[in-house]
Amino acid sequence: MEIFPEKLKKIWNVWEIRGLVLSSLSLQVILILFGSRRKTNRAILIRVLVWCAYMSADWVATVCLSALATKDADPEDNSSRSTNSLQAFWAPFLLLHLGGPDTITACSLEDNELWLRHFLRFLVQVGVAIYVYLRTWNNSILLTYLAIPVFIVGIIKYAERTWVLRSSSNERLKHSLLTDPDPGPDVAVILEQNVQHRLKKDTKLAMVVPDEDIKSEKDYLVQGNFLFKRFLYLYTGLILGFYERNDSYSIIHNKSPEDAFKIVAVELGFMYDKLYTKASLVYSCLGLFIRCISLCLLSFTLYAFAAIIDKHPYQKIDIMITYSVLVGAIVLEVYAFILLIFSDWTKAGHNPLRSATCKSCPPHSLLNSRKRWSAVMGQHDLLSVCLKNGAKCIRVHKFFGIHEKLEKFNYKTSAEIQRMLKEKCDKIKDDIYFASSCKELLAQRGDYVLEKWKLLDEFSWCTVDVEFDHSLLLWHIATSICYYNDSIKGTTKNANSRYEISKCLSDYMLYVLVIRQTMLPKGIGEIRYRDTCAEARRFFKQKELSSDNAIKGACRKLLEVDVSSLQLLEDIKGDRSQSVLFSGCILAKKLENLEMEMEFEIGYEKK
Template identity: 35%
Template sequence: MDVSSKMGLVYLSQDIEELWNEWQIRSLMLLGLLLQIILTILGEQRKYTVGLGDFLWLAYLSSDSVAIFSLGILARSVANTTNPNLIPVFWAPLLLVHIGGPGTISAYSMHELDKLLINHLLQLVTRVGVVGYVLFRLRENAFMLVAIPIFISGMIKYGERIWVFKRNKESNNLSQQPFAKRPCIPSEDLISLTDSSSEVSYLHEAHLLFKTSKMLFQNLDLVNLDQRITYDLVSEKNAEEAFQLTEIELGLKYDRLYSKVATVSWPRFIIRSVTFLSSIFALVSFSIMIKSKSVYSKNDRIISYVLLSGVVCLESYSIIGHLFSDWTMIWLIRLEKTFPNLYTTRCFSLLLSFSRKRKRWSRLMGQHNLISALSKKPVNKLRKKYFPGNWNIHSRVDADKDLKELIFKQVMHKRSRYERLRYERSKNYPDTSDFPVLLKLLEERGCNSLQSKGCFHELGWSVDDAEFSHSLLTWHIATHVCYIDDSRKNGFVNYQNCAMSRSLSNYMLYLLVQCPNMLAIELSGTRYTDTRIHLHRLLFIRNAHKEAENHIPMDKLDALSFPKAQVKAFFYELLQSPSTMLKEIREQEEEKSAQSPSTMLKEIREQEEEKSAQSPSTMVKQIREQEEEKSALLDGCRLAMSLQSSELQDGWPNEKKWEMISEVWVEMLMYAASHSRWKEHADALGRGGELLTHVCILMAHLGLSKQCRPPALSKQLDEYFPGPVVSGNEV
């Protein structure tokens, strides 16, 4: 390379370095504003939109990092430069506004509520100190008039974020407080709204339910007073109305956990007005001063306008969103005594109608089908391990009106059975608690539906004698096989119960695979994996290598996919020759379970080379766990054959079979809801929501929860209520 070329590279590198030094802080400031816009918009949308998790998480983490990095560059530039007008003085307080975050998202996940409070308090001191240092260095700058209101706004927003963390942490520690056993609903809130519109009643009733749900999410028992109120509120509603109440209630819970939008009060109104007027004042002051003193470059003036205008727009968006939130509507409802004519105004009626119809969760159910997954392209191992995402979700379907009616009908039926059993127990054991009756009902996962249809003797083994995950997989396989068989029959109509059974079956398997923590059940082994590998092994041997040995490495089996025609052919043959196919499935299962420990140890080592350094005791434990695993494929096929058998269908319409299957799935859904943990439900609120959460809180409001302990005597409840408290639209 000649001398001229070397000199050209040197000049080029110097130009690049000068360009970077000039634009690094400017580009970071614009990037910070962009991240704030993304968080403001998506922070609200993730309440009712699925699939935003990874992108929003990246923006959430990047926002603070970009702001802190920019603040460090500003502090260094101010300390080293002799020209105090090189960088606009108000850029540093703008970064404090960015660190405070938008109102729509204060926390990304539940663990932040407990772990980040002290961290944010320390960060407040250090970051305010750095901003104060920058302002002190540029104290003689003429544009300090612009910087001061922005600094005040930033302090308020950051302090508001810390207050949200502190409020939620104190709320989570309510179980340690002496008043935890008091009723959650004050007597002054039990006001009559019979003369008000239905929209007013719904918001007020949902807010009353929200107050009791705080005890539920903290794993505290509801007092009898609250149980009576919530039961009267929900039991008088139809399915659509009851689920709408839970939707509004959980929307309020989401706002309380993950955003700064909470109870509206005059102090919060004043604070919001101060931040908004501060941003307006800063923009106007900058516009006036820049005309008389052009101390900044053209690029800096343009960027400053963009940044200040962005702050004003974000503040305006936040205020508008707050004005149209459920919290503002509830606050206005409480002003009835002050403004008695407020309810009759046309504008307020339109706001209430809009608020009631607004989405507060995705209203979607994730779908995962074990058999359909056989035909899908396998997912890369690295993506499974490091980017779990939604690769287990095949699709999402609506939780429609018919499904809600089916669930609500089953929940109310369980509640009526509970009342009847409580009455019978009170006659025989008048001085004992009814809690054992409730626990027994909550343990049902399909047996009552089978008994009501007279099928428990033939099919009870599938729900009573198996671990829950095994029972779930058994019914999932049977549901799909029954659908395959019925689809081939002439005159088969895809009944509404059939469609609901399939969507619930796929939804429950989605929870088992994608959200196992929500089920909160001690799952023995890996039933799902064992069942999938069992089916893979059968299809591989039958269709690809009939002469191959059965001991195929599991990693190879897991990476296989099969054409839909081969998968259908397998189950068609099962339906045509059930005894032959069931025997083959049983032999394949027994052959796998009969593998010697040495063979299984070798297979584990081949599959997981990265775990080769494990101790012998750990490896032996793995072997024992695998020996205890059991595929649900055989039981699922047996159950399908029983459901499709002529003995079971003799004089029994096909539609009635699907009605029973749908009821079994609703019972399994209720069983999962009654055994789930509230912390997992709170996490699910930030992912678009889950149907399981709505079923869980609906059951709790109707007294079907372990946190709804009944009194020993029914008369004890009447001591709190001399008469009815809530009826119809009364609150």
């Protein structure tokens, strides 16, 4: 018994390779259009679309090459041989697709670390493509020779991607920043010669950018590029010298909050491009040369193909597909070239196109004023999450082991960064110039504001006396309860008020704890979070509370629980659970007893 009817098999055999080639081209279009959107757009739809396209692109091209390698033509059928020779011409275009667009080479940082595996795949795929090409070699067919320039472009593009993945790996990135070993002065020779040797200290400042107020877009780019190059050292685990720290600080310390955030946006934009795109190669003289050669070779191939195609009896559908992949390759190259010309790298670096770009692109043009980052911060509210009903098909999700991941991202929200928050960051940066000040700031958990109000001893049990993730959860729960409780009184309506900023920062810190765990010190934060959620869900279920509308009522119910002391709570709970739900309620009650101004200033300053 056949599963698929014979007619369906014939249709599949006819359209298998054609469909795969068109699918591969479509995936390249998606990647080049949306690959870099992740940097500025946090929409889950775009992220899922890019992830699916990235994961599918290599697979589709590989399957298509395999199909071409195993397809045999009927030796007595001229039409079949012609179809095979034209379809074999698509093999170098698949190498071009495997090279990927300039806007995305890695979907995650782990992809860069797997560059050696990608290099092996590169060798195999190039070998398969050459095998397909040699199988259909025919000296009498001009199309055979026309594939050579496309092969050159395809192999270069694929090799580019492998080289960029290697260059962006943490080990190679760190190695590229290290200078040659310096043995220092030859002490033995100096002592033998009894010559007084005076060590020369390099007092030259590393400052290469103006530290005055920003007056143009160019200043943002130059200063952001300078900070990016210093940030690379910190990213790879190296340290900055005194003068480099001094120069980096001099750029930021006298800037307004808006200017400082714009510079950091440029800096992180450069960092994103370095790690996830072909920026390390494309924005160089070699990259520019390769783009020009690729465009010329593809244009020549299109012109030559149009000139000879009428002399051979190929099927119209195959001719149309060939035109599609040729034109598609050229359009993608032109689009990538336009992005290259008007990129921040070109305008900030020493690229040969820099002067032409600056002249042709006015300071206030659309290309200069584009968005560089999302300007939002992730949010995660524990109480709101626990009040919502669980996702549908939860058993299916648990079976595949994706339940917790889907739950985290399903309840994640975003909040726009307000001006008052930027001013808060600006206030902090004025106090962190010296290394000792930085260490003190990082070691504090709200000590400064508690000391200001003479409350450090009273609240030390939820700050310095517990682990960081424990303190974070306590203050998040207390902030949420106080916020929703005070919102009933109408004191949290102003979006820029300290109430809103405190809640925004509290939700952001929980977002970091739950979803971006690598940004925080190691601990049992995830276990505490899960236990706290379990206790909160049980409590809300007992009180028959659910849906978003019940959040204020849920906070009131939590405050009504008669837990007078931490000792009583510990005696009841023991060591069985790491939940801090009712410890957070105790903290909320203590904050509620303070004056309203003091209550949210503590929460605002502590964050």
